[in-house]
Amino acid sequence: MKNILWSVIILCLSTFLLQSCSKPNGLPNSTGKTLEMIVVTNNKEQWNSRVGQTIKSFFGQEQIGLPQSEALYSMVNLPEEAFIKMYQSNRDILIIDISEKITKAQIENKKDFWASPQRVIKISAPNTESFFKIFDENKEGILELFNMVERERMINAFKTAQNIDIANALSGKFNFSLILPSAYKIAKQDSNFMWIRKETLEDSQGILIYSYPYIHENAFEKDIIINVRNMMTKRYIPGPAEGSFMKVADQVIFPLTKTVNFNELFAIETRGLWETEGDYMGGPFLSYTLVDEVNNRVITLDSYVYAPSQNKRDLLKQLEAILYSFKMAEISKGA
Template identity: 35%
Template sequence: MKGLIFVFAMILVLGSCKETTKNLMPGISGKINQVLIIADKNLWDGNVGDTIKAFFGQEQDGLPQAEPVFDVLNLPEMYFDKNMKGHRNVLQVVISPSIDSAYVQYVDSPWAKTQKYIKIAAPDKKTFFKLFDENKLTILGTYAKAERDRLVAIYKKTADSHIFNLFKNKYDILLYCPTGYYVNKDTTNFVWMSSETTKNSKGIIFFTEKYEHESQFNNVIILDRVNEELQKYIPGPRKDSYMALDLEVPYTAVQYQYNGHYAILFRGLWTVVNDFMAGPYELNVVLDQEHQRVIYMMGYVYYPNEEKRDMMKQVDAVLNTMVIDFKDKKEVKK
């Protein structure tokens, strides 16, 4: 019996040590939306590096000007020391004839909290290109989700209590909107919030309607419906001016599951009718079957003549803090 108690005690101690070790890990380093590529110069300066740069450098959709999905930074393996091993997103490329079997390895937080480390090992370049092509979308998705999750975790800790309680009590939704956002308009079923500086603006627009027919998820009907609400509630700076989705420019629309709920994600450009303001937007249209309603949650950015990718990622993260199904109905943020 004493032996069993000793073993049980040791399990608790070891488990506690593991948790303590995890908590003592340093935080990540590096700029947001950046991937550190560990590859020697002969690879980086050739077609291997060109392939990686072209893939991560593809244009982020939904922006008015060309910006890459991710920025990349190269570092030869000999310089990948303790000062660099804490980078938020690491992709290591090793090509050597000594490698018997090619592989792609995914590791969470090897040297820093929330870190994503991926290694591609291949015996030759031909095998690398095949492996990279087969896994590149998963690799990109891993880094993109990690960046969003990091922001969501921060926003949940810094959520504005007034906005949180407004959505919970009035709309039966949890929304972790960070401090710095203020409610500009709150009507029966419409909320407009924004975070303003002298140089730029980020905004969140929310409204709902009763779900009656599947035609409500027709792309054209959705965009027209949103424009009705924008014209009604979001005025522009000049007389007779108002916000609108720009239907004259291309947009993307993707069907997917938002935490188990049928949804469509739109990305495109908004404009101000009778004025010159414009910028990118992201729109989530989600079917809430339990409450028989359609939820419209839109984020936008205004930052004239400047890059907007990172700000849109911040808005995207706010949209993705929304929780429709939650158990603790009594939760209130103070």
């Protein structure tokens, strides 16, 4: 098999990014709603200016792959004099400081500074133009830093009530692990497939895991990923009506893919919508496709949400966190 080279790049931040700093254990638990960010500005006027609009436009942009409009992050603005201790335990904090006293634009990245888990990012700049430049160069990396701490908080919570039976089943069948809460149950499994789901009266969250031999690099192409998903869901995920089944709703919004650093592994992230052939169910899905080079196989970790008449961003983020808890066994082949 041709080796897949992947240079591990967690961030794509410019040279202005200062070294991150962490505090020792013993910090209070961080607070804040899921995907809620506190943005500290010099004053309210700054938040209402082009500076604030630039921040709101980026972090408040629509999350792709959802059936209704939901922002990446909700934001609460505080002028710096109002940023008192009670707010410093928030999980996601962005601080903006623009002053002529500052000699050059820079970014400070602090992990678990006032609480844990927490990410505090401070952008300092001598003027607005230098702020716009450094923000534009580093905004994607900053977003991923906040996403990482959101996933960390969820994974930590899931660990407190982990479903050990599913963990053992995954290890035995696929030779890797995921951290799933106890409410999840195995709905169906086959030699190279497993369907795990959690059902409530209001919503449903599901995870599909499947693997197949790695033959060619086209396994990472969007059409191949979608075709394999449709094949698996038609075979294993029936709808409520006789003959109905799950499929990708590519006539509504064509799925979007991108390359991601998935726990230091090369992977393709796919986001889109699913629907039910022969019925009216549907919702968003999120998957990661990667290669287990030791065992020469493609692994897809897929997830979906069904929550009619509800917002789905937070439910999908929970599934994203579960998928990011993925960990291959240390010894893979012949285990």
